[in-house]
Amino acid sequence: MYSALMAIGLLSHIGCVFSTYLPSVRSYEALGGVNDEDANKIVGGTPAAEGEFPYQAALNLSGIFCGGTLISKSIVLTAAHCLEGFSASPVNTFKVTVNTTKLSGGNGAIVRGVRKFVTHPLFNPITFDNDVALLALSYPIKNVRLSKLPSAYTTSTYAGQTAVAVGWGATSFGGNLSNSLLKASVTVLTNEACNLQYNNTITSNMVCASAPGKDACQGDSGGPLLVKGVQIGITSFGEGCADPRFAGVYTRVTRYLTWIQTISRIIQSAPGFY
Ligand SMILES: *[C@@H]1O[C@H](CO)[C@@H](O)[C@H](O)[C@H]1NC(C)=O
Ligand SMILES: *[C@@H]1O[C@H](CO)[C@@H](O)[C@H](O)[C@H]1NC(C)=O
Ligand SMILES: *[C@@H]1O[C@H](CO)[C@@H](O)[C@H](O)[C@H]1NC(C)=O
Numbered sequence: 464m465y466s467a468l469m470a471i472g473l474l475s476h477i478g479c480v481f482s483t484y485l486p487s488v489r490s491y492e493a494l495g496g497v498n499d500e501d502a503n504k505i506v507g508g509t510p511a512a513e514g515e516f517p518y519q520a521a522l523n524l525s526g527i528f529c530g531g532t533l534i535s536k537s538i539v540l541t542a543a544h545c546l547e548g549f550s551a552s553p554v555n556t557f558k559v560t561v562n563t564t565k566l567s568g569g570n571g572a573i574v575r576g577v578r579k580f581v582t583h584p585l586f587n588p589i590t591f592d593n594d595v596a597l598l599a600l601s602y603p604i605k606n607v608r609l610s611k612l613p614s615a616y617t618t619s620t621y622a623g624q625t626a627v628a629v630g631w632g633a634t635s636f637g638g639n640l641s642n643s644l645l646k647a648s649v650t651v652l653t654n655e656a657c658n659l660q661y662n663n664t665i666t667s668n669m670v671c672a673s674a675p676g677k678d679a680c681q682g683d684s685g686g687p688l689l690v691k692g693v694q695i696g697i698t699s700f701g702e703g704c705a706d707p708r709f710a711g712v713y714t715r716v717t718r719y720l721t722w723i724q725t726i727s728r729i730i731q732s733a734p735g736f737y
């Protein structure tokens with residue numbers, strides 16, 4: 464349903480540039496009606512080991528599923544498109560689960576509510592530029608390893624490096640959640656190469672990665688792309704999944720380190736916040 468709306472939006476705003484290109488959001492249920500189970504999980508993945516990605520978060524946003532990462536004891540990093548269309552009001556129905564590989568709530572799973580969320584003010588739902596958001600948890604999570612963000616001094620584009628995409632990938636709460644957390648190895652492209660695939664719609668705020676038969680997919684949105692254990696990307700969108708002609712597209716985390724730090728500080732200094 465959402466993909467149809469996205470398509471209409473793309474066509475009306477950008478005209479023929481996008482005429483055959485309908486990027487798929489990678490948050491589940493956004494594309495309800497996709498029934499091919501294999502096409503809707505981390506493609507070509509293998510199960511993550513317990514404790515391998517304890518900071519990986521499962522977000523239930525009033526029935527919309529997304530991934531995320533715990534970046535401080537009370538802040539989760541995710542994709543802005545996961546929160547599209549939500550006002551602040553339903554925040555008390557949001558649920559965040561970390562420290563488990565099993566969506567069904569495995570050993571050690573920790574569940575929190577959400578106090579508020581902040582999406583990037585320049586998030587563009589047509590181009591998916593600035594696809595980044597933060598959730599403030601209702602109560603802090605202690606003693607769970609946090610996702611490590613790149614250093615502020617990083618100048619690397621990561622092109623050519625091996626990365627890992629992580630997620631539960633799913634189509635709908637009713638049926639097709641992958642109960643086990645999956646990971647897949649991909650290689651980071653240059654933005655130039657990615658722009659050849661996507662007709663120059665890849666901005667410097669994005670980073671692309673692909674590998675034959677491997678990709679993030681619907682349901683993985685908001686989750687991490689990691690290089691040597693450092694989170695360089697947030698799963699955002701792609702044309703199809705593991706389509707050899709199109710890489711997966713991720714929000715480029717190095718572009719948002721200051722924003723993440725500033726907003727986290729504001730959130731955490733709010734009265735009554737832990
Ligand atoms: C890119 O543009 C060309 C020519 O306009 C078009 O044939 C092609 O389908 C487009 N590709 C995508 C991914 O939109
Ligand atoms: C997700 O949250 C909604 C309420 O917002 C709830 O009805 C639904 O059961 C939850 N799904 C799962 C799998 O926890
Ligand atoms: C996280 O999960 C592991 C099991 O995978 C468990 O041993 C550990 O106590 C959990 N951490 C917390 C803080 O609950």
Ligand SMILES: CC(=O)N[C@H]1CO[C@H](CO)[C@@H](O)[C@@H]1O
Nearest residue numbers: 498500634635637638639640
């Ligand atoms: C394994 C599984 O649960 N598959 C389901 C995926 O979703 C479709 C449509 O809801 C079901 O028909 C499958 O049984």
